[in-house]
Amino acid sequence: MTGEERSNSGRTAVGSGASEPADSHDRFPTAVRQLSDRSSTAVPPLPDPLxxxxxxxxxxxxxxxxxxxxxxxxxPRGRIVLMRALALGELPPTDDALAEHLxxxxGCRGCEPVCPSGVQYGRGLEIARARLAEVRGLTPLARIVLGVFRRAWLWRPAFTAARWLRGTGLFGVVAGEGRMGFAAGMVAATTRHCEARSDEAIGSPRHPIASSAAPWPPRNAGRPTVLLFRGCVMDTLFTHVHDATRRTLEINGYDVVEADGQVCCGALHDHAGDVAAAKALAERNVRALADRADYVVVDSAGCGALLKDYGHLLGTEAAAAFGAKVRDVSELLAAAGPVPPGPLDLDVVYDAPCHLQHAQGVHAEPLRVLSAIPGLRLRMLPGSDKCCGSAGIYSLLKPDMARAVLDMKIAEIAAALPRPAYVTTGNPGCLMQIGAGLRAAGVPIHVVHPVELLDWAYLNSE
Ligand code: SF4
Ligand code: SF4
Structure with a gap:
C-alpha cells in the first residue's frame, strides 16, 4: 500500500503521498461514485472530488x-490519501487510525481555496464521513448531541433554560479554564453586548407569519420579501441577533416575514456523517420554507452553507430551487447599500467564519456592510482564513484539538494593536468558541455578530 504505512503500534501513518498505485486514478472514481450515492433515487453520481x-x-x-x-x-494531503484508501478498499472503515485522523x-474547508488543482475536499470528506458513520456508527456523545438537535422539544427547553441562567450572570462568573468553565464561557459569550434599537423604532414591530398555503404577498409593493431562517441555537441563545437581522433588513428595504414548521438545519448531522438525519431535517425545512418569499435569509454561516446546499443533499429540484433563494444576511445588506447608518467610534476586528468564506464563497459583503459604519476602525484579523476550532459539535467531540486550534486564534486577537473593543463574526459557533477562549485567556474583548454593530449604528443615526 504505497503512500501509507503501518506503524508498529498498528496506527496508520500517512507518508508524503507522492506515489501511489498506477491504477489508482482509474479505480478511484468508481469507488467514489459508489460511496457518494447519497440518495437511492435522485442524486446523480458526484464527480471525483479528490x-x-x-x-x-x-x-x-x-x-x-x-x-x-x-x-x-x-x-489535507494526508487525509486525502486516507480517504482514497477508504474509497479503494485499501483501508477498511473499521481502521481506528483512519477514523481518528478523519x-x-x-471540516473547515480552509484547504480548498489554496489548492491549485481544484480539489473538492469538503465533498470528499462528507462521503468518507458518511461511510464511516454507516459502518462504525457515531460515538455515544455524538449520538446524544445530534439526537437532541433533531428534536425541538429537547433543544428548545435546554437552550431556553441556558438563556434564563445566562440572565442571572452565573455563566459569566464561572467561565474560565477547564471543560466546565469553557462551556460556561460559551454560553456567556451569547450575551448581547451592543446597544440596540427597538422594533417599534423602525415602524414594523410585528413580523407576520408567511402563509403555508400560497406564496407570500408583498406587504409593500416593490419591496422584496425575506423569510428569516430561525435555526436552533440562533432562535434561543441569539434572539438578539435575529432581532438585529430583522431590523437592519427592514431599514434596507426588505419585508421580513416568518414561517412556522422550521427545524434545525441539519448541518451538525451532515458534518458528522449522519446523512439520514440531515436529510430528514432538510426535507422538513424545504416543506416549511419553500415558495414563501423572494429570499430565505440566514444569520448563521454554518446553517446558510447547508441550506444553500440542500439541492445536493436531497437531490430534488424543489430543494435546489430552495437553496438558490438562500442568502446570508450580509449579502442582502450589501446588495441594498446598506443604507448609511450613524457613527460608531470603535476598533473592531473581523474574523470570517469558515462556512461563510470557504463554503459559501462570501468574502466582501460583511466587510462592505461594516465599512459603511462611519468611525468604525475595521481590520481583518490576521489568520482570519483559518478555523477557530468550533466546527459544529467538533469542540465537544475533540476538545483538545479544538482548544489547540482556538489558542492560535486567541493569540492573534490578543496581539492585535490597538486592542479592539470587539471581535465580529457571523456564526454562532464561532461567537461562542472565540468568546469562551477570550474569557479563558483573560482578554477583555467581546464578540458580536456584524448585524449587531450595524443595528447599533442605526440607533446612532436617529
Ligand atoms: S481541518 Fe480544515 S483545512 Fe485541515 S484538512 Fe480538514 S477541512 Fe481541510
Ligand atoms: S493543495 Fe490541492 S493538490 Fe496540493 S496536496 Fe493539497 S489538496 Fe492536493
Whole structure:
C-alpha cells in the first residue's frame, strides 16, 4: 500500500503521498461514485472530488490541525490519501487510525481555496464521513448531541433554560479554564453586548407569519420579501441577533416575514456523517420554507452553507430551487447599500467564519456592510482564513484539538494593536468558541455578530 504505512503500534501513518498505485486514478472514481450515492433515487453520481490532488502540499500551511500537530496524517494531503484508501478498499472503515485522523478534521474547508488543482475536499470528506458513520456508527456523545438537535422539544427547553441562567450572570462568573468553565464561557459569550434599537423604532414591530398555503404577498409593493431562517441555537441563545437581522433588513428595504414548521438545519448531522438525519431535517425545512418569499435569509454561516446546499443533499429540484433563494444576511445588506447608518467610534476586528468564506464563497459583503459604519476602525484579523476550532459539535467531540486550534486564534486577537473593543463574526459557533477562549485567556474583548454593530449604528443615526 504505497503512500501509507503501518506503524508498529498498528496506527496508520500517512507518508508524503507522492506515489501511489498506477491504477489508482482509474479505480478511484468508481469507488467514489459508489460511496457518494447519497440518495437511492435522485442524486446523480458526484464527480471525483479528490481525484485532482497532485500531492503538492500547498494546502498544508492552511490547515489548522496540521499546524497544531505537524502530523501529515492531520493534513489535507494526508487525509486525502486516507480517504482514497477508504474509497479503494485499501483501508477498511473499521481502521481506528483512519477514523481518528478523519474525525480530527474540522471540516473547515480552509484547504480548498489554496489548492491549485481544484480539489473538492469538503465533498470528499462528507462521503468518507458518511461511510464511516454507516459502518462504525457515531460515538455515544455524538449520538446524544445530534439526537437532541433533531428534536425541538429537547433543544428548545435546554437552550431556553441556558438563556434564563445566562440572565442571572452565573455563566459569566464561572467561565474560565477547564471543560466546565469553557462551556460556561460559551454560553456567556451569547450575551448581547451592543446597544440596540427597538422594533417599534423602525415602524414594523410585528413580523407576520408567511402563509403555508400560497406564496407570500408583498406587504409593500416593490419591496422584496425575506423569510428569516430561525435555526436552533440562533432562535434561543441569539434572539438578539435575529432581532438585529430583522431590523437592519427592514431599514434596507426588505419585508421580513416568518414561517412556522422550521427545524434545525441539519448541518451538525451532515458534518458528522449522519446523512439520514440531515436529510430528514432538510426535507422538513424545504416543506416549511419553500415558495414563501423572494429570499430565505440566514444569520448563521454554518446553517446558510447547508441550506444553500440542500439541492445536493436531497437531490430534488424543489430543494435546489430552495437553496438558490438562500442568502446570508450580509449579502442582502450589501446588495441594498446598506443604507448609511450613524457613527460608531470603535476598533473592531473581523474574523470570517469558515462556512461563510470557504463554503459559501462570501468574502466582501460583511466587510462592505461594516465599512459603511462611519468611525468604525475595521481590520481583518490576521489568520482570519483559518478555523477557530468550533466546527459544529467538533469542540465537544475533540476538545483538545479544538482548544489547540482556538489558542492560535486567541493569540492573534490578543496581539492585535490597538486592542479592539470587539471581535465580529457571523456564526454562532464561532461567537461562542472565540468568546469562551477570550474569557479563558483573560482578554477583555467581546464578540458580536456584524448585524449587531450595524443595528447599533442605526440607533446612532436617529
Ligand atoms: S493543495 Fe490541492 S493538490 Fe496540493 S496536496 Fe493539497 S489538496 Fe492536493
Ligand atoms: S477541512 Fe480544515 S481541518 Fe480538514 S484538512 Fe481541510 S483545512 Fe485541515
Amino acid at each position: 481525484a485532482p490532488c497532485v500531492h503538492c502540499g500547498f494546502c498544508l500551511p492552511a490547515c489548522p490541525t496540521y499546524l497544531a500537530t505537524g502530523d501529515e496524517s492531520d493534513s 474525525d480530527a478534521c474540522l
